[in-house]
Amino acid sequence: MSTAGSTASRPRTDGVAAAFWNAAIVRAVDYTAIAKPRISLMVLVTVAIGYVLGSAGSWNPYPLLHAMFGIALVATGSSALNQWLERHTDARMHRTADRPLPTGRLSSGEVFAFGLTAGIVGTLYLAVQVNWITALLTALTLVIYVTAYTPLKRVTAFCTAIGAIAGALPPALGWAAAAGKLDAGAWILFGVLFLWQFPHFLAIAWIYRGDYARADLKMLPSGPRSAQLTGQQMVAYSMVLLPVSLLPSQFALAGTSYFLAAVVLGVGYLACSIRFAVSPSDKTARGLLLSSLLYLPLLLLSLLWDHIQLLQ
Numbered sequence: 001m002s003t004a005g006s007t008a009s010r011p012r013t014d015g016v017a018a019a020f021w022n023a024a025i026v027r028a029v030d031y032t033a034i035a036k037p038r039i040s041l042m043v044l045v046t047v048a049i050g051y052v053l054g055s056a057g058s059w060n061p062y063p064l065l066h067a068m069f070g071i072a073l074v075a076t077g078s079s080a081l082n083q084w085l086e087r088h089t090d091a092r093m094h095r096t097a098d099r100p101l102p103t104g105r106l107s108s109g110e111v112f113a114f115g116l117t118a119g120i121v122g123t124l125y126l127a128v129q130v131n132w133i134t135a136l137l138t139a140l141t142l143v144i145y146v147t148a149y150t151p152l153k154r155v156t157a158f159c160t161a162i163g164a165i166a167g168a169l170p171p172a173l174g175w176a177a178a179a180g181k182l183d184a185g186a187w188i189l190f191g192v193l194f195l196w197q198f199p200h201f202l203a204i205a206w207i208y209r210g211d212y213a214r215a216d217l218k219m220l221p222s223g224p225r226s227a228q229l230t231g232q233q234m235v236a237y238s239m240v241l242l243p244v245s246l247l248p249s250q251f252a253l254a255g256t257s258y259f260l261a262a263v264v265l266g267v268g269y270l271a272c273s274i275r276f277a278v279s280p281s282d283k284t285a286r287g288l289l290l291s292s293l294l295y296l297p298l299l300l301l302s303l304l305w306d307h308i309q310l311l312q
Contacts, residue, residue, distance in 0.1 A: 031106070034115075036076075040072055040079070043071065044071065051063075053174075053175060053253055053304070053307055066125070066126075067126065070130060073119070074142050077120075078142045080111050080114050080115030083111060085146065092214050123135050123142075126138055131177065142166075144162060144166040145163065148162045149163035154216060155218060157218050188248055191247075193296075195240055199237055199238050199288055199292055200289065202233060207282055235277050238274075241270075242270060249262075258305075265295050272288040
């Protein structure tokens with residue numbers, strides 16, 4: 001009888017264990033979504049490029065690994081706190097309504113604690129394992145993104161400029177981790193990423209303008225001239241980006257190959273911006289968005305490659 005009882009209880013035990021692991025996997029997936037790993041990966045790539053450029057040819061991989069770990073924690077914290085603040089507006093937008101907070105799969109308290117802990121631990125880790133300037137700048141990135149950019153989205157389209165500051169800092173973080181200071185090269189990288197973001201995010205805002213309107217988020221110029229003003233801004237920032245992107249060649253960070261690549265990529269990005277300005281539509285906005293997604297990695301890889309060639 002004991003054998004039969006043991007056999008009968010085993011399916012119940014197995015069922016409880018399976019339910020536990022299924023629930024754990026679901027929560028892990030939800031926390032991964034909260035962390036926005038694709039954005040964090042892009043951040044870390046720009047950090048690594050900034051680190052290599054800032055190390056002047058004598059770079060040690062261990063500080064880079066420490067820097068990437070700490071910055072990844074802070075980026076995770078920023079994403080979590082951003083979603084905690086936007087949980088109500090996310091629930092009103094089609095593209096974000098299925099996130100863990102709007103659906104109730106994770107509680108607001110859980111996400112807030114997760115984000116705050118990741119941000120604090122990441123900052124302290126950077127201060128101890130890398131240097132204080134990297135820790136300070138990384139913490140500043142979180143503060144700008146969470147306390148300025150996120151709430152300003154409900155108030156003014158100027159929020160894009162504030163968010164672009166936080167979005168442009170990662171290569172400077174890598175530079176600071178390598179050099180312990182910010183030289184002209186770090187600010188050039190900052191300028192390139194800062195300017196690149198405007199056509200990129202304005203294209204996204206145009207494509208999802210209906211969603212943003214439902215959530216009452218001010219991501220585009222308002223009024224009857226919204227399309228015209230949006231196009232003008234895209235063109236203006238693309239035009240300024242072109243000469244700024246050539247500065248690495250003038251500061252001995254890269255050579256002729258990068259210069260030519262930056263010209264070709266910059267002209268292409270500008271052309272896509274002009275195309276939207278002339279004919280504002282979802283089609284031209286998506287074309288500009290695709291152009292932006294190609295422009296930045298190709299530009300940075302060209303810069304990195306040419307920089308390494310100069311050092312050899």
